[in-house]
Amino acid sequence: DIVMTQSPLSLPVTPGEPASISCRSSQSLLHSDGSHYLDWYLQKPGQSPQLLIYSVSNRASGVPDRFSGSGSGTDFTLKISRVEAEDVGVYFCMQALQTRTFGQGTRVEIK
Amino acid sequence: EVQLVQSGAEVKKPGDSLRISCVASGYSFTSYWIGWVRQMPGQGLEWMGIIYPADSDTKYSPSFQGHVTISVDKSINTAYLQWSSLQASDAAIYYCVRRGQSGRLVAGLDLWGHGTLVTVSS
Numbered sequence: 496d497i498v499m500t501q502s503p504l505s506l507p508v509t510p511g512e513p514a515s516i517s518c519r520s521s522q523s524l525l526h527s528d529g530s531h532y533l534d535w536y537l538q539k540p541g542q543s544p545q546l547l548i549y550s551v552s553n554r555a556s557g558v559p560d561r562f563s564g565s566g567s568g569t570d571f572t573l574k575i576s577r578v579e580a581e582d583v584g585v586y587f588c589m590q591a592l593q594t595r596t597f598g599q600g601t602r603v604e605i606k
Numbered sequence: 607e608v609q610l611v612q613s614g615a616e617v618k619k620p621g622d623s624l625r626i627s628c629v630a631s632g633y634s635f636t637s638y639w640i641g642w643v644r645q646m647p648g649q650g651l652e653w654m655g656i657i658y659p660a661d662s663d664t665k666y667s668p669s670f671q672g673h674v675t676i677s678v679d680k681s682i683n684t685a686y687l688q689w690s691s692l693q694a695s696d697a698a699i700y701y702c703v704r705r706g707q708s709g710r711l712v713a714g715l716d717l718w719g720h721g722t723l724v725t726v727s728s
Binding site: 496528530532534536538543544545546548549550553555556587589591594595596597598599600 | 643706718
């Protein structure tokens with residue numbers, strides 16, 4: 496299995512300030528088609544998870560442009576340019592190169 | 607509206623069988639893979655497996671192979687997750703998900719059901 500490791504596991508944030516979450520995979524997520532199969536999801540309190548970013552840097556439909564993804568190989572980052580109160584929840588990265596596996600989750604809360 | 611609607615919460619005893627469902631609407635059911643994700647109480651997300659409704663091609667996570675069965679009835683746009691003998695450790699929320707597609711690119715798990723809570727207690 497590909498192991499996904501996120502950091503930090505808890506992230507207190509100030510509204511209006513930037514935030515960043517790291518996700519590292521135990522092996523490269525580069526597919527032979529040239530894409531990296533790394534997605535980001537947000538599970539808001541009491542809700543189902545929702546897709547934010549797919550294939551490293553593609554925002555899902557309706558996702559605000561304050562969310563961005565980057566990275567390659569085994570190291571990936573989700574950035575929020577200016578955190579809003581509605582961004583609180585648990586963020587998960589997930590690899591889809593092999594049988595899907597998720598990171599442990601990063602809990603984002605307002606300071 | 608494009609959505610996945612899951613069956614309601616279940617309370618079962620160890621050893622019971624169970625089948626939960628996920629009804630798709632608003633899109634072509636047979637054109638997208640449907641998967642299942644487990645979330646144990648207060649825990650993270652675990653991938654269980656995925657099925658292609660057009661031909662029932664199914665791929666299980668090794669962690670769940672042999673313990674659950676994923677199936678579909680494409681005549682009623684419904685996917686199922688089934689256990690023949692529940693264990694206490696099966697207590698969790700189960701989400702059905704759609705694997706998105708953007709051209710030739712797999713586009714994440716772009717549609718999630720609301721989740722089905724399964725309680726297993728003697």
